[in-house]
Amino acid sequence: MLLSTFISKPDSVSAIMLKVLLALLPGIALYVWYYGPAILVSITLASITALATEAAMLKLRDRPVKPFLSDNSALLTAWLLALSIPPLAPWWLVVVGTAFAISVAKHLYGGLGNNPFNPAMIGYAVLIISFPSHMTHWLSPHGLGQVELSFADQLAYIFGGHLPSGIKLDAVTTATPLDTLKTQLQLDRPVKEILGMPIYGALAGKGSEMVALGYILGGAYLLFKRIITWHIPAAFLGTLLVTAGIFHLIDPGHYAAPLFHLTAGAAMLGAFFILTDPISGPTTPKGKLIFAAGAGFLTYVIRVFGGFPDGVAFATLLMNICVPLIDAYTQPPVFGKKDGGAK
Amino acid sequence: MLTALIVMSGIALVLGAVLGFSAIKFKVEGNPLVDKIDAILPQIQCGQCGYPGCRPYAEAIAAGEADINRCPPGGEEGIRKLADLLGVEFKPFGGGTVQKPKAVAFIDENLCIGCTLCTQACPVDAIAGAAKQMHTIIAPVCTGCELCVAPCPVNCISMVVIEEKITTWKWKYPVYALAPVRRSAFGRAPE
Amino acid sequence: MRTLYQFHGGVHPPTNKTQSTRTPIAPAPLPGKLVIPFHQHVGNMARPLVKAGNRVLKGQLIGMPEDGVSSAVHASTSGTISAIGMAVVAHASGLPDLCATLIPDGQEEWVTHEGMAYRTAAGADVRLALRLAGVVGLGGAVFPSDLKLRSGKHKIKSLVLNGAECEPYITCDDMLMRERAAEIIRGAEIMRFMLDAEEVLIGIEDNKPEAIAAMQLAAAASDDKMEVIVVPTIYPSGGAKQLMRILTGIEIAAGVRSTEKGMQCFNVATALSIYRALQFGEPLLSRIVTVTGNVRNAQNFEVLIGAPVNELVALADPLPDTNLYIMGGPMMGVPLPSAQVSVVKATNCIIAASDKLFPPPPPALPCIRCTRCAEACPADLQPQELFWFAQSKNFGKAQEYSLFDCIECGACSYVCPSHIPLVQYYRFAKSEIRALEHEQAAADLARERYEFRQSRIERDKQEKAEKLAQKEMTALAARQSAATPEAAADNSAQLRIQAAVEHAREQAAAARPKNIDTLTPRQQAEIAEIEARRAKAREMAHPDAGQPKE
Incomplete structure (x- = not known):
């Protein structure tokens, strides 16, 4: 039996993390407005990778999965990393960065609460050192690019690496x-x-x-x-x-x-x-x-x-x-x- | 070139003189390491380590003859402190030593024949009594070393485990599972 | 308007005080049995003065304060002592302690008692009277009040009366101030007189308007300089140090006596019991207890010390899903090990708890260093660091980070989003450190005694050797001068000595254990083994000495 206070303020780690995620939404909305929805793809991709890596690492470390998976900290890492790398980055770049951030920068140091470095920034550092050229494919804002890719074209590039024929990468990125x-x-x-x-x-x-x-x-x-x-x-x-x-x-x-x-x-x-x-x-x-x-x-x-x-x-x-x-x-x-x- | 040589030799000479002087002036008597080790040992003087007292054990550790994990009364905390002091790895108890709960000796005064064998065995003079007089343990200074138990010819000495009282009770380390904690059933003492 | 100061941190938990302030304080009926612990105060346990079978009167001294910090214990009513023995008491450990069981006879027959002229009596006599009246701090600390009423070498400027009562649910001081303000003020006058304080500051949280009004009225009638100061409601403003900070701006560090800064702080209920003890000679036999929580009729009761908790709670009609009783409030209270324990001087509140009222905390997650605890800490500590050190049992570091300045108020636990039982970590670390210090002291004593013994044995050996040498010398001299008459006299003395030595030797032989002749082979083997071990031990102790003589 625990002998601490019998009442506590209705607050939790997951609520705090959730509020931080919410606070990112205006920035993300403006991001989408100016650069198109590709960023949502990498956010989703990073989120899925983060949760999967988190679950796998918790299992490997013999820790309960549910309370930690629902603390939203992995999601926050994923979102911050996704927002730091170019939206047109190939899918594997997002996956590798996120997986490294969660598994090495977070769990190898002892998981939630024990990482001495910001996991998202470790993920970013690994990517920019390992794949510098892929980390420069930033989309041009609306109205500035020579050509504008449709969402389908963006998806095709992220997952397949192909641009519509006749369009060069340099034309859509800056x-x-x-x-x-x-x-x-x-x-x-x-x-x-x-x-x-x-x-x-x-x-x-x-x-x-x-x-x-x-x-x-x-x-x-x-x-x-x-x-x-x-x-x-x-x-x-x-x-x-x-x-x-x-x-x-x-x-x-x-x-x-x-x-x-x-x-x-x-x-x-x-x-x-x-x-x-x-x-x-x-x-x-x-x-x-x-x-x-x-x-x-x-x-x-x-x-x-x-x-x-x-x-x-x-x-x-x-x-x-x-x-x-x-x-x-x-x-x-x-x-x-x-x-x-x-x- | 020559200046440099002279300067360097000069510095060497001065420093050497200072070192030599301080070696004589601040000479430390005895072995301070033994004192440091002895300070960590619990001073039960039980000899469970195989040495006839805490200081001999400290001397043996300092000389590198004994392991640090032979002192059950010191507990794992003691091994940890010794490991810290000597810069070696912590290791669990070894050499056939086992940890026992803290106890004090108790003399059954109906059986005691006053032979003084136990007073001779007691390393901390915690037994009062003269020849042919009944002996008794001075409990507050008894270290629970058990050295008096064996010499007694009439087996009148037993070890009484010190039970936890409210005044000696310690708050427990919080242990909790990562699953919601349910309260213990009402009326029962909390776990 | 007085300037009030703020202390760092603090929290605002829901107060839940209105439930128990709707009805006045009710006297609890005489229970069937009273179990009165002899150790209800800080310091040494009181020494029992009665035996099973003794008839005692109400207010009769049954436990004598033992030297130093201690306080007296009394029979709360008249009746018969049925037992003096161990019983589970209201303590977080759930361990038993020495108690007197008193079967009331219903007569409520008082021992003869009378007040004292405390204004003319010597200060030491007044304090002794308080000590023998068993008056201790009723705010929860139960520190003997007489020890705090020495003015000592420091000039006391402010006597602080603590009516803040910041902890949720508890209303015993609130109700006491509403109903018995005049008596509290009389007590405050006595204390001010004893301490020779310049002013009396009475701090009450602004959520108790009725109590404030009553106390203001009573304080206005006093000749002393008294001021009722309304302080903002924030937990833990009722902590003595925090209240003194609010009222005067002065902070008292851990280990410093408030008198050094010219202040002394008492709970309002303590003031009242000091007044009753000195004016009427009534020892502390009862106190006000709030019974609240998962009950239908939350209320304050005046309860005899020793009354069983379950009978008390029954008066408030607990709901069936009650599964725990808490002594104290929800922030600092401790769960009672059993419902049969008795009300003691420290019992200010009993909360009937259920899983619905206080849901079990969600699983504790690791600390994310969010520092909400540091923002809430009223002692300006860094609870997240203390937690880290306590968790890793790094006690030295914990002390370095001022663990013992922690007042265990629970503000950190209350705000922790990871729901870590922080206070328990601090309590654990504190008691481990205290135990380690105790062990260290024991080890130092043992080392001293061991070294003294070694030197004594060495000295004995040396003296023996010297004596022997001297004897040989005299023998030699005697032989050389055997012819002279003086030598003959000497010779006879020599002979006498020799005879005495012979005799002593015989005696030594006779003093050998008598029962070693009829030993079983097993015992003989055991003795041989012991002898071998001792010989080995000796050898190791003095490798050069060889076999010493027996």
Whole structure:
């Protein structure tokens, strides 16, 4: 018999995870609006793979399947991973990434609650290192591609690898705004000119900036529901803003404006959904600030000076390594031991 | 080149002198490792490890002659601490040692003939009594080593297991299955 | 308006207090049997003063406080002691403890008692009177009140009276304040006088308007500086440290006495029993108990200490699906091991529980480090870290992370989305650490005694050797000077000594165990084996010494 409290707040891990999934919906809706329904295919694919891998790993580890399968954590990993990779990615890419995330990054470390790294970001890192070319097939937003694929054509490509005859892959896909910026900067074009290209919108990429707006909406919901605290989004976005701002002030021709960095790539997804993963993140308020600030700085450094177009995933993983240290050094003072225990 | 040689030799000389000086100045008497091991051992002095007391066992461990898993009164926690201290792997009890519940000796005062054999055997002077006088155990200092049981010629010493009282009761480690927990039937003591 | 302070964290569980406040406090009828434990307080068990068969009067001292922290136990009514023995008591362990069983005679015949002039008597006498009246903290901690009423070397500024009663379901203090506010205030005046405190602060949660009104009225009539302070309803505002923080902004760390910060805190019911004890000489014989939960008529009863729980609950008409009784509230309460245990001084509430009222928790999932517990913790701890260390039995680390600052309020368990029984982990870790410390102390004592014995044996051996050497020397000298007359005298002394030694040797031989001549072969074999073992042990202890002389 357990001798703890007899009453508990009606809350559960699965309810929390479900709310996070709900919070992703505005972003996903805008994604579909701007890029077509292909993303729904990879989300579905990733979800099925995640649940199947989770069940298999639980069986192998001799753990009860039902309570863990219904905790929605595998689904969340799947969705975050699916949103991080190109929607036109071949089906096996999604499957391999998700299966690796769930089996290696989550279960080999002890399953729910024990993974030191964000599983979705591990999955992303594995994919971008192993299959870099497949990870660049981002769809062009509505009205920008030379040709627009029908949903059936997209399905055919995802599952069969065939495009309708006469259409080249390059015609339907495009590099991401961050990627384009990077390659164009290497051609010595000034930022202002690059951002005048058709794929760029008011702040960052056309379409992608709106998806980022959707993530902000979802993040606001999470904050309102007290699923996440303000510390991580504020510190992450703040550091990214300040770092980008400093570089932009030094040389506006070479470094894009801070608002560009906030709305481009996975910054908003990272701020509200990836870095806020409690399991692989720090627990103390001060630790959350340090963790997210570090991630914000690293994201900028990787984006601008690193070899990869976006830095959120690697910044997250690098900061995940520091979590035990951050936690150990940011323990808040306990009751009565704060500066003499006075007011 | 020469300067570098002189500097390096100079540093070596100074450091060597400091080391030599501190070796004499801060010389540690005895073997501190033995003390550290002895501090972990429960001091029951029962000899179950095959050594005549805790300190001899500590010395044997420090000398690498004895295994760390021969001390039943110390429990697995004790083995774990020794393993931590010595930087070796934890291992379960071995060498024919078994763990027993904690107990104290009890002398049946009707049978005791006052032979003092038990007082001579007691490693912690926990038995009061003189020759031809009835002996009795000073229970609070008895370590439960059982060394007095065997020497008694009239078998008047028995070991009494210390029962759990409310004051010594410990909260149990929460054990739960990943299936909904049902309450124990009403009126019965909780599991 | 007074500035109130906040403590970190806290939760808002449904209060469920209205059920038991609809009717006034009712006296519970005299039960058929009272089982009075001798250990109802923090500290040493009271020493029984009565034997089975003794007739006792109401209020008669039956358990004498034993040295240090302890308190007295009394016969709650007049009758006959039928037994002094072990019985299961209201404790989470379900273990038995020493109790007196009292069969009431229905006469309610009081022992002679009278109040004392506490304002003129010496402080020590007043405290002794409280100790002998068995007055302990009735908020649940049951710490002897006399020990808290020493002003000591610190100046007490505020006497805090705790009427917050933050735990759900419990309303005994609420009802007591509504009905007996004047007596509580009189008790507070006594305590203020004893502590020489400047002011009395009475903290009551804002969900008890009737109690607040009654207490304000009573406090206004007092000559002392008293203030009833309405505090917001948040669990655990009724924790002594949390309440003191709310009222004064001062935090008392674990291990620090509140008097060092100029404060002392008492429960309102304790104030009342102090008043009754000093004004009328009435020891603590009864208390108010809320009976609520899965019952038809939840209500507060004034119950004699020792009354069986099942008879008490029957007064409130429990529903048939009741399957557990909880002593205390749903946050900090403990399940009673049996319905036959008796009401003790710590029993503020009995909740009849059923699976419908308190559904068994869903399966516990691993901790996801969401830190809802840290946000709820009123002691500013990191419960998720403590859980991690307690779970892996890493007790040193748990202590490093201030495990003993945990007040076991259960706020963390309440909010945990993984439904981990956190409080039980902390209780487990705390009791393991206490046991380990106890064992360490025992080991240190044993080491000291062992080393002393070794040195004593060594010393004895040395002294013996010295004596022997001296004897040989004198013998030699005697032989050399045998011719002189003085030597002859010496010689006779020498002879006497030798005779004495002979005699002692004979005696030693006679003192050999008498029963070793008629041993069975098995016993002889056993003895031989023991001898061999001892010889081996000796050899190992002193490898160079060889076989010592017997």
